[in-house]
Amino acid sequence: ERRGVHGSVKCRTLTGTRERVVGYGPPIQVYGLEGRYATALYSAATKQKKLEQVEKELSRVWTLLKDPKLSSVVMNPHTKNTVKQKAVNDALAKEKMSPITVNLMNLLAENGRLRYTPDIVSAFGKIMSAYRGEVLCTVTTAQPLDDTSLTELKSALSGFLAKGEVLKLESKTDPSILGGMIVNIGEKYVDMSTKSKIQKLTKIMKETV
Template sequence: MAAAIGGRRLLASAQVAGRVFYSAAATQEGLVKPPIPVFGIEGRYAHALYSAAFKKNKLDQIEKELNDFQKLLTAEQKLQDFLLNPTLRKDNKQALITDIMKKQNYSSMTVNLFAALTENNRLNRIDSIVKTFNRIMSGQRGEVVCTITSAKVLTDKRAKAVENMLSNFVKKGEVLKIDRKVDPSLLGGLVIEIGDKFVDMSTATQIKRTIGSLRESL
């Protein structure tokens, strides 16, 4: 009985804190400015969490907790299906999330974030919020995130040449963080995302542009 009462109090506390967290995310008032600009719903939540963690000097801890929970969702499909099912009660979802996080000694800030996401039916945004927070943290460390997508795996020689070329675009003191991906639909060439810049040099896009130009000339 006592355990049940304690659990209900914990859930109620998380829900109230979640509403406070969402209010801060929505208004953006009194928040610490992030090292890079972020946008959209995921940007508002990630920014609010960054600000709270910055003020408490717990940025690294929060980053680890977010990525650990994301890994848990990826590994546990049933848990993910439960949390993303729109027909299930929000308080049941929050109770489960709070229980999992408290057992793992997660910070109240992470618990409050997920309380806000649950309350506002935003659990389907977890992936994009975690990615946005990771981008903020990369900016905090002076990293410039760069994604290189190719039609097939690049040879070490070519990958090194591309990375050396891209290093010319980072400022002194910044560190280039490379993420390589493969997408056969590109047919050839590269698609490069560096910071907020996007360059599509893929064969597929070149073909589309050529076909478009031919149609316009007919």
């Protein structure tokens, strides 16, 4: 058990041992508490060659935790951690999940951090996307894009990718941008929306008055 500024935190590796994992680091850095858990999970799963299995199990875990009956216990801040841990273990036992995933959930339950599960799942998903060479791209338009426009957009965006990278495109709609599009690709952000252009024009007009 380790004590720090946040009180007592029980320490256990996701493989169930204190063996140091060397050479199994993630392809990208994910920060924050969720990043630390996701990184440890990636290292443990890589070492045991169970990356894809753990990824699927994590998705299933989050589905289970959204069940109202289970959620009312494990997400309740007034419920004892031991009670939460038993509830989680009972749910996971029925799913026959790998020890890595079970150890993660036990660790979260022991430390009262089950509420971070969705963030950890998301962080692990980002690591897995990088592992596959996927470049996440979100395109926001005022109206849904038709198939032809979507194909042309994918072709244009693919030109920005390095060799071996794969485009993973997510299309969203937001009527408030009025027209044009907003593109998030990797670390780049490009606002080509009509709303943005109007705001820039308004600013210029005010400055010239």
